[in-house]
Amino acid sequence: xxxxxxxxxxxxxxxxxxxxxATSQTDRPSHPVDENGQENWTEDAExxxxxxxADQMRQGPAVEETESASDGHHxxxxxQAIEEENQTREQLPEPRTRQEIAEETDxxxxxxxxxxQAADLDGQxxxxxxxxxxxxxxxxxxxxxxxxxxxxxxxxxxDQSYLHVTVVEADTADRTLGDTxxxxxxxxxxxxxxxxxxxEELSKPEKLRRKLLEGVDDINDAARDNASLGQDLLTRHQPxxxxxxxxxxxxxxxxxxxxxxxxxxxxxGLVAGVLLxxxxxxxxxxxxxxxxxAKGHWPWR
Amino acid sequence: MPVTDAQVLALRALLNHAADxxxxxxxxxxxxxxxxxxxxxxxxxxxxACRRFPRYSxxxxxxxxxxxxxxxxxxxxAYDIDPLVGENVMRSSLGISGPPQPPGERLQAVVALLxxxxxxxxxxxxxxxxxxxxxxxLADRWLAQLDM
Amino acid sequence: xxxxxxxxxxxxxxxxxxxxxxxxxxxxxxxxxDRQAYSALVVASFCEAVERRxxxxxxxxxxVDFVADVRATSEAATRKIDPRTxxxxxxxxxxxxxxxxxxxxxxxxxxxxxxxxxxxDEQFSGAELDEFLGHSRHLADQWLS
Numbered sequence: 343x344x345x346x347x348x349x350x351x352x353x354x355x356x357x358x359x360x361x362x363x364a365t366s367q368t369d370r371p372s373h374p375v376d377e378n379g380q381e382n383w384t385e386d387a388e389x390x391x392x393x394x395x396a397d398q399m400r401q402g403p404a405v406e407e408t409e410s411a412s413d414g415h416h417x418x419x420x421x422q423a424i425e426e427e428n429q430t431r432e433q434l435p436e437p438r439t440r441q442e443i444a445e446e447t448d449x450x451x452x453x454x455x456x457x458x459q460a461a462d463l464d465g466q467x468x469x470x471x472x473x474x475x476x477x478x479x480x481x482x483x484x485x486x487x488x489x490x491x492x493x494x495x496x497x498x499x500x501d502q503s504y505l506h507v508t509v510v511e512a513d514t515a516d517r518t519l520g521d522t523x524x525x526x527x528x529x530x531x532x533x534x535x536x537x538x539x540x541x542e543e544l545s546k547p548e549k550l551r552r553k554l555l556e557g558v559d560d561i562n563d564a565a566r567d568n569a570s571l572g573q574d575l576l577t578r579h580q581p582x583x584x585x586x587x588x589x590x591x592x593x594x595x596x597x598x599x600x601x602x603x604x605x606x607x608x609x610x611g612l613v614a615g616v617l618l619x620x621x622x623x624x625x626x627x628x629x630x631x632x633x634x635x636a637k638g639h640w641p642w643r
Numbered sequence: 644m645p646v647t648d649a650q651v652l653a654l655r656a657l658l659n660h661a662a663d664x665x666x667x668x669x670x671x672x673x674x675x676x677x678x679x680x681x682x683x684x685x686x687x688x689x690x691x692a693c694r695r696f697p698r699y700s701x702x703x704x705x706x707x708x709x710x711x712x713x714x715x716x717x718x719x720x721a722y723d724i725d726p727l728v729g730e731n732v733m734r735s736s737l738g739i740s741g742p743p744q745p746p747g748e749r750l751q752a753v754v755a756l757l758x759x760x761x762x763x764x765x766x767x768x769x770x771x772x773x774x775x776x777x778x779x780x781l782a783d784r785w786l787a788q789l790d791m
Numbered sequence: 792x793x794x795x796x797x798x799x800x801x802x803x804x805x806x807x808x809x810x811x812x813x814x815x816x817x818x819x820x821x822x823x824x825d826r827q828a829y830s831a832l833v834v835a836s837f838c839e840a841v842e843r844r845x846x847x848x849x850x851x852x853x854x855v856d857f858v859a860d861v862r863a864t865s866e867a868a869t870r871k872i873d874p875r876t877x878x879x880x881x882x883x884x885x886x887x888x889x890x891x892x893x894x895x896x897x898x899x900x901x902x903x904x905x906x907x908x909x910x911x912d913e914q915f916s917g918a919e920l921d922e923f924l925g926h927s928r929h930l931a932d933q934w935l936s
Contacts, residue, residue, distance in 0.1 A: 551934045553883055554834055557895035561830040564899035565805075565817055571867055573810045576907035578864040595689050598682060598785040599735035610677045613750065614670035617657065620754050623715070623722050625662035702863035709859030709874075713852040720851070726859075726874040 645786065646779045650680040654687060655775055657754070658761040682785060684753055685736070687778035691760035692736040704733045711759045724752045732756060792935040794928045798829045802836060803924055806910045807917075828935060835931035837902045839923060840909035841884040854878045861908045868904070877901055 544552070565572075653668035655661075672680055696703055708729040715722040729752040731741045736756075744752075765771050801816035820829050845853060858877045862869045880901050882888040890898075915923060 547930060547933050550838055550884065553890060554838065554898070555831060555934055558830050558834060558898055560826040561833050561899050561903065562817055562820060562826055564896070565833070565903045566814065568900060568903045569805070569810055569814055571871060572805065572904055572907040573808065575861055575864055575868065575904055576806070576808055576911040578908070578911060594693060594781070595736070595738040597788060599685050599689070599732070608674050608678055610670050610673050613677055613680070614666045616750050616754055617666040617669055619721070620758065621662035621666055623718050624660045701866050701869055705859050705863040705869055709855050713855050716851050716855065
C-alpha cells in the first residue's frame, strides 16, 4: 500500500489510479523534487520513507529520524547536517536590548513627533528599561540544564529581575466555594474581612442610614407619646417654674439592702476576683503584677 | 453570727485602697465567712452614702453614679459599672428598697461606690477606724434581725 | 421621595418649644410615605446634633455626663431613658459602635427624647435652627433617594 500518496489497493492488491476530481487533486500531496527543482518521482519507484520524503521536500537532511538506521536509508551525514543547522540557528543575532531598539526608534521617529509626545515616549522607554533585559538563548539553555531557579524580584542577576509570585496552598476549609483546584485559587474571606470590606465600600451617610434608620419607618407615635417629656428635656437648663424639687431626708437604713436576703455570692474566690480587678485600677499595675504581689498575703504560695 | 475581726480586717484593706491586701484577705475568709463580709461592706456603704448625701434627690443619685463611672472610665472601659445597678445600689444604701440586682454586677457596683466614697469621705486613719466600728455595729444589728 | 416643607415645620415647632403646634402638625402627617420621610428627618436631625455636640474628638466620659444630665432632669426621664443604650446610640453616630441589637421601638423613643435635649443645649437662634434643619433635611433626602 502506498501510504504516502493515498492510493488504495483493490481487493486484488493492484494499485488503483486516484480519481481525477478537484478534491483529490487538492488533497493529493505534491511530488518530491530534486535539488534542481525537478520532480524525481517515478511511478514505479520504490516508496520513500517519511524521512527520505521530507529530505527531498526540503532539499536537505531531515531533522528527525522516523525510521531506524537499519533501514539502510541513512548514514552519518544526516546527523552532521542536523548539528550544522542547529549551529546556524545559534548564530542568529542576539535580541537587541530595549534601549537599543528605543534609540533606533528615537532616531528614526523623534524628529517627526511633537516634543510632548517624544517626552512621553522617553518616559515609556524609561519605564520599559526598568523591566528585565531578555536573556540570550544560550543563557536560558544553560540555566535550564543547570536546574537553576529563575531569579526573583530582589534577586536580580545583574540587571535581570523577575516578578515574584507567591502561591498559597489553601486547606479545604479555607477554600473559596466551588474551588476544586489542586492548590486552591484563593482563600475565603473571614466574616470580619467581609464586614470590613462592606464597611469600607459604604459611604458614611449610607452606614448611618443602615445603623440608625433601618426599621424606623414610623416615628409619629413615639413622638406623640414623648412630646411632653421632650419639652422638659428641651428646656431643662431654663429656670424651673413653680416649686423646686424636694429632697427627702432619710434615716439610716434599718434593714440590710435588698430586704436582708442573704447575698447571692457565697464564693470567696469570686469576691477575691472582683477585688483583684479593683486592685489593678488602684495601683495602675497590670493584673499579673497585682496577683504576684498578693501572693505574699495568701495562706499558701 | 456576728462580724469577725478577719472580716473587718479585709474590709479595712478595701477602704484603705490597699491593692496588695484587699483580694487575698477576702479570699482567706473562705466561703463560710464571705456572706458576713458582704453584709459588713453593705453597712459601710450605707454609712458612707448617708454621710455623702444627708439629703438627696433622684438627680443626685443619677449624677453621682455617672461621676463615679466617668472617673473609672478614665482608667479603662473594663472598670465601668452598670449605671442602673449602681443607681439601685445607691438608692438601697440610702434606704430606698428596690428590685434585686444581678449578684456579680451588684458586687462590682458596691466595690466601686465604696472606693469612691471612702476616697471622698475618709481623710484620716481615725475616721476609718470609726467607720469600721460603726459598720460592724450596723451589720451585727442587721444580722440579728435576720436571725430573729 | 424627599422631605417636605410641612415635615420640616413639624419638627421645627417641637425644637422651638411649641409643643401644641408640633402635635397639631404631627397629626397631619398621615400617609406611610410621609411618616417615613418624617422619621428620616428626625433621625437625620439626631445624627446632625450628635455630630455637632460630640464630633470625633469626644471621649466616653462626655457622653456619660450628657446622658446622666438628661436623665437627671426628672424621674420620668430617669425611668424612660436607659443610660447604656442612650450612650451607645450617640456613639454609633461617630464610631463603629454596633447597635443592631437595639430594638426599633427603643431607638424611636431615644431619638425623640435625646434630640430635643441636644438642641436645648445648643441654644439656637431662629436662623441657626433653620440652618441646622437644612443640614438635617439634606441628609434625610439622601437617605430617601
